[in-house]
Amino acid sequence: MKKIVVYESGTGFTERYAKWIAEELACDAKERKQVTAKELSDYDQVIYGGWVMAGMISGYKKIKAMNLKDVVVFAVGMTIPSDEVVAKLTEQNQIPAGKVFYFEGGFAPDKLGFFKKKIIGMIKKSIEDKPEKTEEDLYMLETCGGKDRTKREAIADLIAACK
Numbered sequence: 001m002k003k004i005v006v007y008e009s010g011t012g013f014t015e016r017y018a019k020w021i022a023e024e025l026a027c028d029a030k031e032r033k034q035v036t037a038k039e040l041s042d043y044d045q046v047i048y049g050g051w052v053m054a055g056m057i058s059g060y061k062k063i064k065a066m067n068l069k070d071v072v073v074f075a076v077g078m079t080i081p082s083d084e085v086v087a088k089l090t091e092q093n094q095i096p097a098g099k100v101f102y103f104e105g106g107f108a109p110d111k112l113g114f115f116k117k118k119i120i121g122m123i124k125k126s127i128e129d130k131p132e133k134t135e136e137d138l139y140m141l142e143t144c145g146g147k148d149r150t151k152r153e154a155i156a157d158l159i160a161a162c163k
């Protein structure tokens, strides 16, 4: 079965997962902007990864519009992984059920532009202002301070689903 990993990554965390997945599946990993719909239509399976911004998986809409045969999606974000996160991503991004995997990314303030840094600053402030913080709040605060939570072992279920 001919496979390819395609990804969109702002600061490198999604790219790292894309390369790990490609290594495990012994296939190529390419940036979304480097591939065309025509090229991707030659593959039996496309594994697409995007980073999460306000619940949306970056670049996925463009991949969806290509109407490819089989697309498995991975999303990389900064919330604690759970079935609820996967369900929300599935619904909000309109992805077929069972085709989404969620991985913990990280936050690299040095690599972010002014506006994105500002948004994160606002999110951080709103959490800091809460009188009582949940586990998720504390996790987000720690991540927003600059953290790498990527773990190679997190891709195991996706690899099993793609083999």
Ligand SMILES: Cc1cc2nc3c(=O)[nH]c(=O)nc-3n(C[C@H](O)[C@H](O)[C@H](O)COP(=O)(O)O)c2cc1C
Pocket: 008, 009, 010, 011, 012, 013, 014, 015, 051, 052, 053, 054, 055, 056, 076, 077, 078, 079, 104, 105, 106, 107, 108, 112, 116, 117, 119, 120
């Ligand atoms: C402006 C902005 C908005 C974000 N919104 C979300 C979000 O809604 N949910 C989430 O889980 N992560 C969110 N994140 C965190 C990123 O998805 C996370 O930092 C990810 O690891 C970035 O991956 P990349 O290095 O491939 O760009 C946001 C990050 C930025 C900069």
